Amino acid sequence: MKEMQKFGYPIFFAVMAALPHLLDSRWQAVAITFLIFAVVALSQDIILGKCGMFNMGQALFFGMGAYTTAILNNEFGWSIIATIPLAILIPAIFGALLAGPIVHLRGDYLLVVTIGFNIVFVQVLQNNLGGVTGGPNGIFGLDSLSFLGFNLTSQVAVYYFAFIVLLLTLWLMRNLAGSKAGRAMHYVREDQLAAESIGINPRIYKIFAFSIGAGIAGLAGTVFATQYSAVSPEAFEFIQSVLFFSIVLVGGSSVPGVLLGVFVMFVLPEIFREFATWRYFVFGFAMIAAMILRPRGIVPATFGKIPKFLIKGGSHVE
Amino acid sequence: MDIFLQQLANGLTIGSMFALVALGYTMVYGVMRLINFAHGDMVAASAFVGLTIYTEVLGQAVSLGAVIVIFLLSAMVMAGVGLVLERLAYRPLREAPRLSAVVSALGASLVIQNGIMLIWGPRMRIFPELVPQVYWDFGGVVISLIQVLILAISLVLMVGLYLFVEKTRIGAAIRASSIDQDAARLMGINVNSIIALIFIIGSSLGAVGGLFIGLYYRGITFNMGWQYGLYAFIAAILGGIGNIPGAMLGGMLLGLFKAFIEGYVSSTWADAFTFILLILILIVRPTGILGERVAEKV
Numbered sequence: 001m002k003e004m005q006k007f008g009y010p011i012f013f014a015v016m017a018a019l020p021h022l023l024d025s026r027w028q029a030v031a032i033t034f035l036i037f038a039v040v041a042l043s044q045d046i047i048l049g050k051c052g053m054f055n056m057g058q059a060l061f062f063g064m065g066a067y068t069t070a071i072l073n074n075e076f077g078w079s080i081i082a083t084i085p086l087a088i089l090i091p092a093i094f095g096a097l098l099a100g101p102i103v104h105l106r107g108d109y110l111l112v113v114t115i116g117f118n119i120v121f122v123q124v125l126q127n128n129l130g131g132v133t134g135g136p137n138g139i140f141g142l143d144s145l146s147f148l149g150f151n152l153t154s155q156v157a158v159y160y161f162a163f164i165v166l167l168l169t170l171w172l173m174r175n176l177a178g179s180k181a182g183r184a185m186h187y188v189r190e191d192q193l194a195a196e197s198i199g200i201n202p203r204i205y206k207i208f209a210f211s212i213g214a215g216i217a218g219l220a221g222t223v224f225a226t227q228y229s230a231v232s233p234e235a236f237e238f239i240q241s242v243l244f245f246s247i248v249l250v251g252g253s254s255v256p257g258v259l260l261g262v263f264v265m266f267v268l269p270e271i272f273r274e275f276a277t278w279r280y281f282v283f284g285f286a287m288i289a290a291m292i293l294r295p296r297g298i299v300p301a302t303f304g305k306i307p308k309f310l311i312k313g314g315s316h317v318e
Numbered sequence: 319m320d321i322f323l324q325q326l327a328n329g330l331t332i333g334s335m336f337a338l339v340a341l342g343y344t345m346v347y348g349v350m351r352l353i354n355f356a357h358g359d360m361v362a363a364s365a366f367v368g369l370t371i372y373t374e375v376l377g378q379a380v381s382l383g384a385v386i387v388i389f390l391l392s393a394m395v396m397a398g399v400g401l402v403l404e405r406l407a408y409r410p411l412r413e414a415p416r417l418s419a420v421v422s423a424l425g426a427s428l429v430i431q432n433g434i435m436l437i438w439g440p441r442m443r444i445f446p447e448l449v450p451q452v453y454w455d456f457g458g459v460v461i462s463l464i465q466v467l468i469l470a471i472s473l474v475l476m477v478g479l480y481l482f483v484e485k486t487r488i489g490a491a492i493r494a495s496s497i498d499q500d501a502a503r504l505m506g507i508n509v510n511s512i513i514a515l516i517f518i519i520g521s522s523l524g525a526v527g528g529l530f531i532g533l534y535y536r537g538i539t540f541n542m543g544w545q546y547g548l549y550a551f552i553a554a555i556l557g558g559i560g561n562i563p564g565a566m567l568g569g570m571l572l573g574l575f576k577a578f579i580e581g582y583v584s585s586t587w588a589d590a591f592t593f594i595l596l597i598l599i600l601i602v603r604p605t606g607i608l609g610e611r612v613a614e615k616v
Binding site: 054101102105106107108109111112113115116117119120123124126127239242245246249250277278279280281283284285286287288290291292295296 | 347351353406407410411414415416417418419420421422424425426427428429430431432433435436440544548551552555559586587589590593594596597600601604
């Protein structure tokens, strides 16, 4: 694991930085999709993997960020970059508001409520509430990226935008893991009662985790809206949330595991296009097999510097 | 008043379908503490199995006997699928972290849903007209023979299940297993057989529900399972998850709620209202109407 961190990440970053110059435009688009969904999956990991809350509505926050960018750009003429603060803030505030009344619920109930949030959200978009969401067709014809007066119309620019967002997310998650809040979230996940008894307020940290995860997903939404220069409700259906939920758990809630999960779920189907209709059928079997063979995920997360031999089963969950 | 009575009849019809499907969720959850996400897709699969039995086995003959054969055969096929599902996807994960079983259930759901798509195609299929189109008009309120049959058969099945669970020794074993599996095992109950039995009962009731959906709505699609599954699961929570009479009550109430929202407010907002109801109930009374307080295991 240590060697992995020492050499794996620099190699990964170098390859990702050079990637758009090695690919044609179709594969650049696939690579951008990978980056965007990787960020959403990592944001889901903060809520589900790091804080242990069964959230199955992450597509809501992703969509909320995308729609914030689209509406501000389309209705009010803001440039894409200028929408970023609100595209992070609005989902983050909603994350806290929605999480507030529900974080005390038992795991399965939380899961169903977050599914409910996601479905209500999509229905609100489809019914064009307030007349700004564009109904079932969504909003299209967004501006391309522009920064300090430069028009960055090429796909490579979008790629680097997405790449920077991924780097920021990874940096934030690394810092979070070592911070007071990150440790508190870890203890809340491992054993809420014990965490409370050492003075951690689980409610605060659970809402915090929801809010951070929602904000990051919102930022990914901005990149998504930029890449397709359009948003529509079906991109944020709750089946997407199911995919993010599964990616985090099958991956094992670690960065390499989650990235691997995103790769398998969103990039492999592009490589094997002739099997497109078999995609979910095969994934379903893969999910069952992965859980039976490795119940804690393909690459289980580790926490802190606890030696491996002290941890039953290689990781310390439940 | 006409709208009220009409939606009452419609609500009871869809409510009994929700209730039948909800029983499968609630029984599995009661014993295994697992949301069987694949259950909704099994319900959808049952409608397609019924369709194939009608066209391939019965040669499109419509008679009372044919209807009975379709129901019995579909229920048996789905009971078999349920057994296989439990054996392959859930039993190996009984001691694993709970989230692993949830992911396995989601995987099973994808397999069944896309299995239907690969076998029967992605387009909507039309379910055969097995029940004659008979309507009674009570001064503006129209009730069809199908609605009466659905309500009557569902009630018979639910009363039967209730008596089975409450009055027989096997029923007592089911209840014991759902209170405490380990204690039940120590009392000599074979919990593995009980779980298998629960999957047989739940899947067959779900199969009947799926055929009702086909008979009532006629159009069946491979991905309709999620929708009915979610509604049925909400019904199970509404009544108190793990509680068998609760699932029946919850199903009926949810059916009525949905019908009245569609009748009085708007059908495009029905899903949103249903989920808002669910969220409010979970905030106010997370154990549901008939549920007892269940402490989170610490």
